[in-house]
Amino acid sequence: MAVPSAAELQPIVSVAGRLQVLLDLARSVKPSTTVEPALPINGIIGEVDALHDDFSDDYDQTYRFSAVETAARKTFYSLISSIDIQDPTFVQVWNLLDVLILCGDRGICTPELVCWLIEELLDSQTSHGCRTVFDYLESRRERLAQKDFHKKNLVFLRSCNELLRRLSRAEDAIFCGRVFFFLFQTFPLGDKSSVNLRGEFHVENTTKFEVSGSQPEHDGEKMEVDPASAKAETETPKASTPQPPTKPGAKAIPAKAPPKKEEEVVLSNSDLYPVFWRLQKDFSDPTRLFAARNFQAFQKGLTQAAEAGKRGTKRKLGSSGIDGTNGANVDHFAENYNPKYLTSRELFDLELSDLAFQRHILVQTLILVDFLLSLTEKAKKRLASLETTNKSxxxxxxxxxxxxxxATATRQTITAYLSATHEGKLFNRMVDTVLARDKNWIRWKVESCPSIVRDPVSTESELDARKGAREATRIRRMPDRPTGTMDLSFLDEGSVGGLEALKEPTRYTAPSITELVDGIQTDQLDLEMAMDEGETMSLQNAMANKRWRAVRQARANQLGLLDKIEPGKDLAPVFRPKSEKQIAETEGDSDGDAGLGSSGNNETTALEVAVTVDNESGAQAEVVEQAVESDKAGQTIS
Known part of the structure; x- marks a missing residue:
């Protein structure tokens, strides 16, 4: 009896039948035959969840996943073998992949099953068909990476790298860029799968160039030249100095050779050709410069290339106006694309005259110079101070x-050269930005790639932030009387205010000296009964204010009284007249015959003082009358 294959088992046959029902349902749910839009989930979710209904409870999850995978592969292989990818009916493959994405998200099959099938689909198609498959990948990128990406990432990386190996960097450059962008957008920024942790250089990127008209040179190998000519070129000819005729028998005196002067030899483009293209080996493997001999050769070759590049630039700038003076050909860099420059001798003169080619080489030099500057003693100490260091x-x-x-001088020279024109300044700024980010990227790798993923915000923090936002943006009511504003209730006509209240004489009439002195005495009594420090300070300030105003009024017409004012003493004795009784009590028994004579003198003194008090306020007559009556009363008593 023949043993049935796995695809003929009853559970697998049942799942395959349900998948076919799903595909038939998908035709009605999605009538279009293009990659987009994606298959609607709501129309098929019920049938997707029913894929496991034919399994009994005896089957575990591993068996169920295997059954779904086997049935899906059977359907998948049947479709791609019978339908061309450009055929409209190939939409069934896209629908099947959409169904498997939903199955993986809902736990019906393994999440990476759809990635395996996409990888096999890429392997089965030509480069033209792979573009269509990649259209599907780009349109479903977010759904594919939304859930269980840690199980799919390696499949994506493997399939994309295999696709890049198949594509030509020169003919399929745009498609290669799409693949790289897909990887950059799909993988997290801190994922280590795309990081060169050991800092390995791409030494396989070799540059082939011609040593002679027919012999190419690989990886900077030595040129094959004629030994005789090589000896003639390498040996330095001795300077022959004409000697004066010597007498017979005279002793020859050796002539001193002139001091050697080191001069920079400007090579022709033909001689520069092998020197220039040998620099590419140093660019692809900078560790070669650790040898002193290679470093010196690199310095010399770079100097000679720079001199030739200046000659070529002058011709280019003068002929086509790329310097920005007339605005011609300024935008030609946007369309200029060279994935790998040609190394033919016939094209070398034209390449040296091409400003885009020169910038390409100068950017390579900047990258290499930055690498060398990262190996200085100061830079290495800074890296060694890190807590975790990637030793590789x-x-x-x-x-x-x-x-x-x-290296520093070379970098400054290149920067100045790139910034020579207005358009060159923008280009140089872009290059500086990219190199600065690359330094940060290298430092992150030196630190052993610490995680840059931030933990999700806690619920408590989010609620506090929402509360603070509501509090900061809530509608606020203006208080009836904002803090620090003046009380304007006196303007209310109904509460004894308004315009009539502003006409009160007390608002614009200055108080007299007598009123101010009385106010000081009243404040003095209140000060003795003050309850707290605030009230005490308020009364003291009021007393000082009234004292200053009284003295200011006395300055106008009673300047003589100011000499009698003592600091800190009461003003009442100075600005108020004393009665005869007060004067008598003050003098006491100092004069034995102080009766009538004293009263006569007091009469004169009291009158004189009374005349001078409040002269400016118009109360002179009243004060004089009060003084006279007071004096008469004093005589009657005596």
Missing amino acids: MLYNYTLSEEDAKW
């Missing part, structure tokens, strides 16, 4: 101080 990102080589000065 650290190098034993330390850049000398002299080489560091050369």
Whole structure:
């Protein structure tokens, strides 16, 4: 008896039948035959949940997942083998993949099953068909990465890397960019799967160029030249100085050779060609410069390339106006694209005259110079001070101080050259921004890639933030009397105020000296009965205010009385006249015959003082009369 295959088992046959029902239902739910829109979930969710209804309780989850996977693969292989990807009926494959995404999210099958099928679909298609498959991937990216991404990430990475190996960087550059963008948008920023933790360089990126007209050179190998000519070129000819004729028998005197002067030799483009393209090996593997010989060769080659580049730039700027003076060809960089420059000798002169080509090489040099400057003693100490350090990102080589000065000067020269024009300043700023971010990226790798994922905000923090936001934006009522404002109740006509209250003489008539002195005495009595420190300070301030106002009024017409005012003493004895009785009590028995003579003198004195008091307020007559009556009363008593 033949053993049935896995696809012929009853549970798998049942699941396959239900999948076919789902695909038939999807045709009515999604009538379009394109990749987008996605299959609506509401129309198929019931049938998706029923995929496990034919299983008894004896089957565990592993068996159920395997049964769904086997049935899905059977249906998938049947569709892609019988329908071309450009055929409108190929929409059944997209519907099947949408169904499997929903199954993975709802626990009907393994979450990575749909990723496996997409990977196999990419393997089964040409590059043109892969573009259509990638349309599906880009349109479903958020749904694919929304749940259980930790189970799908490696499948995505493997399938995309395999696709990139198949594509040509020159012919399929735009498609390669789409693949990279998909990976960047799908994987979290702190995911280590796309990080070069060991800092390995892409040494496989070799540059082939011609040594002679027919012999290419690989990876900067030595040129094959004629030994005789090589010896003639490498040997430095000795300077021949004409000697004066010597007499027979005279002793020859050796002529001193002139001091050697080091001069920079400007190479022709033909001689510069191999020197220039050998620099690419240093760019692809900067660790070669740790050897002093290679470093010196790199410095020399870079200097010679810079001199030739300046010559080429002058011709280019003068002929096409890329310097920005006339605005011609300023936007040609937006359309200029070279995935890998050609290394033919015939094109070398034109490449040197191309400003975009020069910028490409100069940016490579900036990247390499920044790498060298990260190996100075100061920079290495700063990295060594980190708590966790990725040892594979650290190098034993330390850049000398002299080489560091050369690297710094080279970077400044390149920056100045790139910023020579207005458009060049924008380009240089963009390059600086990218290199600055790259430094931060390298530091993150040196720190062993600490997690940059922030924990979700707690419920308590969110509620507090919402409460604070409501409090800050709530509608506020203006108080009846804001703090610090003046009481304007006196303007109310109904409470003895308004315009008539403003006409009261007390509002614009200055008090007399007598009123001020009486007020001081009243405040003095209140001060003795003050209950707290605040009330005491208020009364003291009121007394000082009234004292100052009284003295200010006396300054106008009673200037002589100011000499009698003593600081801190009462003003009443100065500005108020004394009666005869008060004067007698003050003098006492100092004069034996103080009867009538005293009263006569007091009469004169009291009158004189009374005349001078309140002269400015118009109360002179009244004061004189009161003084006379007081004097008469004193005589009667005597």
